[in-house]
Amino acid sequence: MLSTGKGSISLYMQIRDMLVSKVGKGEWLPGSIIPSEVNLAQELGVSQGTVRKAITELVESNVLTRRQGRGTFVSMHNIDRALFHFFHISDNKGHKVLPDSNVLQCRRKPATRIESSKLHLEAGTSVIRIERMRRISDKPTMVETITLPADLFADLVEGGGYELPNTLYELYEQRYGITIHSADEQLRAIAASKHDAKILNLEAGTPLLEIERVALTLDRTPVELRVSRCSTRNHHYHNTIF
Amino acid sequence: MLSTGKGSISLYMQIRDMLVSKVGKGEWLPGSIIPSEVNLAQELGVSQGTVRKAITELVESNVLTRRQGRGTFVSMHNIDRALFHFFHISDNKGHKVLPDSNVLQCRRKPATRIESSKLHLEAGTSVIRIERMRRISDKPTMVETITLPADLFADLVEGGGYELPNTLYELYEQRYGITIHSADEQLRAIAASKHDAKILNLEAGTPLLEIERVALTLDRTPVELRVSRCSTRNHHYHNTIF
DNA sequence: GTCAAGTAGTCTTATATAAGACCTGAAAAT
């Protein structure tokens, strides 16, 4: 079961990877409690400290969440995580406010070359494309285009009786069992197109901050491409380097 | 010496903070080796594991660097760290190249209101202001304005016989004993001024990515304000969210 | 209802063993 031979990775790493796969394949669902450190240790025939070290790494990478006296849980997407972890726009006083959003379009289309390349899809695969406008404190601030592989989010485009919520990652998790775990972002300055300008109520050509994000699951499969074009008149993108 | 009373922070935290202060006040210099875990444990009257936990946190926050079989060292600014940790511009294939730089100006001036606010200085304090142009693969790409408190970097403006190197953080560390440890960045899209346009060889009004960085020491004292305006025609700012 | 004891979980510290890096000196090769 557990390899201990020469050249193998260490015990705690094997345990860590096993825990990851339990979460990854949905055996343990987001929000649910996992067995206690002592239980896992007994079951796997190792000491508590070893299990603990494995869990510690997963807590650091946000896969699990510990609560002293309660237990260890599979991390969930709640509004706080969306806000503090994945949303990087602040106002010029440094305060974060989650914008509300207005869906402008939601269509099923063949993927463009860029979309299929970023999402690792075959050329021409069906994707769902959502366009929305986001307001921060009632001012139109961002235009967002979100692309999803249609096979993973099959019934989304028909909008099966529910409205698109403000924080999509919660929806992906609860309704499609897909947990966004990390993301890669590329930022550029671009000129507002006429289309952007109209939606954001400013002049074409105004410089906008374009954020192109590829969101990944635990096993680093890309599942969402999101291009946001933001007016940075009253806001900015914030990043802390440790 | 070490507090163990009720309500106190834990042992390993006290040790961690003590180690930080040794680095912070220059008792242990960047690049030098620190006493071994066993030595420290003996000296402090705790076990190796406790010292180890303290050190682990500092390794994770990049204050210390471990090398198995060698020892633990105070982290240094080398070109790799500058490149991978503090420099976030990549070309559109995702490759990072450190730009070279051309100093355009280096003057001692009174701080503007923005500068004194961002650097926590009294209004009107003397600062050193450096303007430089940076090329990536021979193409002018960024205009940078760097502001430093004059008292900390006294002889820099006269350029005491040395050229400004490409990677300034190495200079701050080696010549002024100031180690940059973290940074806060704000990103915006702006229109190129005539001055920027001339230097970067493009048209005024072109959208540029403006990065405003405040660099901090270990104890979070701000010591550098750096405003970079980048053409994002061939490059972008890259950020990974874990 | 309130409070106290019990229980099940994580947190902290301590100790032992393993594995990696480097140095030194003797033996072997040139």
Added chain:
DNA sequence: ATTTTCAGGTCTTATATAAGACTACTTGAC
């Protein structure tokens, strides 16, 4: 005589185990 190679010793960090302390919730007595 000089250089190279190799083995052992010693110092380092890395990993694993164990035990007591702390915390949050539950249950039962009053």
